[in-house]
Each structure stands twice: as structure tokens, then as C-alpha cells.
Amino acid sequence: QVQLQESGPGLVKPSQTLSLTCTVSGGSISSGGYYWSWIRQHPGKGLEWIGYIYYSGSTYYNPSLKSRVTISVDTSKNQFSLKLSSVTAADTAVYYCARELMNQLPNFDYWGQGTLVTVSS
């Protein structure tokens, strides 16, 4: 059973960089066939896809966040990470990592439990 677990600071100051890591267990990121995504949910609101990375390191970001987002992968640790720069209160959200199946019928089949990140001084 694949499991994803987010980790990182729950509080970030405005203008700083938000950094989160997703640790994958029960399966190898390097096995291929999946994109590894970050998705966020503002309090009481809907879901916003941030971007994904493939185990090879190729990435694709939401155009609305592209200038501030970096997603990286560490296959030796079976982890992938999110960095979001120049954060403001508008970046306060629950951040989820998720696995996206790459095939003719893509879907986010496994999700982490989510971690709340608050941007405040």
C-alpha cells in the first residue's frame, strides 16, 4: 500500500520561502509511471494544483504559480519537495502531496494527509 506523508514547518513568515517534503513509502518514486504532485487547499476553499515532478526530474507547474515554485526529487530518499518563494498570507493553505497515474486515464490515486502551512509574522 503506497503512503505519502508531508513534512515541514507549519508557520512561515511573509516574503520567506515555504519548504515542504513528501516521503513516499510502499513504492519507489524511481519505478516510473507516475507524476508526483503538490496540491493545496485554502481554508474552507477548493483545491489548487501546484505542479508535478517525474522521477527523472522533469517538472510541470501551474502557470499561475510558476514564477515562485520549484519542485525537486530525491530518489535515494524516495522523497520529493516543494519550495514556494516570496510567500504572502494568500499562500496559507493545507498542502497535499499526491501521486498521479500517468496513462490514458490519469488520476490522483494516492494522497498524503495534508499539512497546514500558515503564513504570518
Next chain:
Amino acid sequence: EIVLTQSPGTLSLSPGERATLSCRASQSVSSSYLAWYQQKPGQAPRLLIYGASSRATGIPDRFSGSGSGTDFTLTISRLEPEDFAVYYCQQYGSSRTFGGGTKVEIK
């Protein structure tokens, strides 16, 4: 960017009733690239339907998806107590976007 509009925003129904949720896209989406998720308070979303009409593993057959082009529907044939939740549609055709959600609440 493809915008997904879900309606209604809230659906008030009783257990045993049928729920019909709509998802309309701002431009055509391949049926292969449309999914539905269920989210309960404090939990991550759970995949229900992918490819517009294929049920994910372990999803009861009271959940069904249909539609094509710009109009998609999630139907819950007979609501069980555990089905009261928020439902999101999502597309993969152009970037990835989610609809705003439909809350199914107990009447």
C-alpha cells in the same frame, strides 16, 4: 486555463435519495481526462471516478460518472450516511484544474 464550474454549490438530500452533481467545463475536455473526488472534513480527497466513468478501486457501484465534451455528471444512486461530503471534479487536459466543489449535506 480550463475552468470547471460545479453545480449546485450545495445539495440538501436525505439518505436513500439520488444525488446528481454537475461539472461544466469552459472548453471541451477529453472524457479520459475527467475525474471526481470525495472529500470529508479533515481528510484528503479520495478518488471516486476517473476517465469520466470508471470507478476507482473499492468505490461502491452506487457511484457513477457520465458525460463528455463540456458537461459531466456524478450520480450517487442512493445516498448512504457516509456519502455526505464535498465532491470535486478535476480535469487533466490543460494543466490540471479542479471545480469549486459541491457539498452534499443531510436534509
